[in-house]
Amino acid sequence: MAMNLAHFEIGRRRRWGLVKGDAIAPLDQEYPTTAALIEHGETGWIAASGRAASVSLADVTLLSPVTAPARILCQGANYRQHMIESGMDPDEKTFNMFFEKADCSLNAPRGTVRKPPHVRLLDYEIELALVFRKAITAPVTVTEATLSEYVFAIAIANDVSARDIQIPQTQFFKGKSYRGFCPMGPYLTVLEPEEFHYLDRLDLSLSVNGAERQRDTTRNLVFKPAETITELSTFSDIAPGDVLLTGTPSGCALRVPPPALRKLMQLVLPEKKLWAAFERTQSRRPQYLKAGDVVTARIKSPDGIIDLGEQRVTISA
Template sequence: MNLVTFTAAGRQHWGVTASGGVLALSGEFPQWRTLRNVIEAGAIPQVLAAWRGRTASHPDGTFTHDIPIPDPEKIICVGVNFPDRNAEYKDGQDAPPFMSLFPRFARSFTGHGAPLIRPPESHQLDYEGEIAIIIGKGGRRIPEADAHSHIAALTLCNEGTIRDWVRHAKFNVTQGKNWDRSGAMGPWAVPFTDPAQITDVALETRVNGELRQSDRTGRMLFPVARQIAYISTFTTLVPGDIIVTGTPTGAGARFDPPIWLKPGDVIEVSAEGIGTLRNGVADE
């Protein structure tokens, strides 16, 4: 089973997935307000043990998914992290010596099943399918060899982007990456127990059933362990922090002409062992 944050009857809960729905556990553990607090307490095994032998408290159709960690201290995204994605820049550089990073805010994401929001200021809404890791054990200057032991869980991310706004400035893309509810995360958090869950798994994005992005994490220019080591060099990682690990080539901006998302589209981001994150599109 997987960890999940959801809203039912106007109230947010956390719990675990169950057959035909979800099982709310937040009421049984009031000391932990969100899944971030569960992770911080090292209590994932305790929470999973509370599920055994029980059925869903909220059947499918009676709740909506929220992003798995609704209150992370920080979300850091890795850009240009696949060889074909790097080639799109046509700068003659085989691989960048250091990874590109930028922040996103939790408010810029919505949950599984909810629409990505296209703002009136720009219709250049684009998709980027990615795997995200959730930090379980914090630290500073984490050695790459120890990095996997700092992961609590995995989830999926559609790192929705307003393309023309990422080009408003010379040195950053932050303003194009942080429109309210322009991206999505979820549907759940898969507990991390084995490096094989991240080292070489298939990642795909489909739009209206058409395969647009496809690659494997084993081809990342900067593997997840290196991401954790590098990021923790300059900032202390804490439990519940999220690292969005990079998207393959094939985003809408790379078509000629570009294909932007529009109301009625359905985007599905899938990865082996994690599941599928599905979202539509709606105008603000």
């Protein structure tokens, strides 16, 4: 049966624990990193599963269940409707688009995301995160049957993005790596091997101030986890505790013009004016995040058996 592990602070101590309803059964040992938990914590959570939860969730501060140092690998445009919304044809996509976020962007699942003063176009992106179980240092072929050998847990991530940095400067890393730009959790949801089929049937939803902005299902992923990890392994090493964000559904604040109009604009406008027009048009969209906005993200299976919890952060100036 799937379990939720929480990373939390109580009495100035950072602990890990097994979530049971509205309470936590703390693990006996303290693990400084997610990697240490993965490599050495199994006896701890097995023991915790056999005792009562003694700490109320209301009495702790939840921390990111993914700790630095960690690589945060990301897939771009990996949901069908999001690709269509971005002017791409999902049936013609022949390769994954990969990029990274800095691990200083890791943030708690409750609390605040600071909007840098020079950023005007702050966007949200709910994503399913895969947390790696073991090191990968050579090409491997991952299948649906062997996926559990490589993935330790799944979690909610929000790939917060400064679009006025990312797009005009063509700087994915810079526009997505500001400190705090990756709220993670609230939990690491650890699946049993026989539960990994749920990765293809999870519902994602994100709302801002109670109004739904994004909703989709992982059935609509263009590149699934097994083939994506297989591709990653051909060129990149992976360590335990590293993370893969698997893409975001449609519904982001960002809107791009149709391909034909984009080509026309590129032909008739100098680059400086082109990006000025982009920022001017985007700034009229009320969907971009502002100080005081509350962003709530949820991922769970339709039958409720797999529930990654609720992430809720407030945007601050």
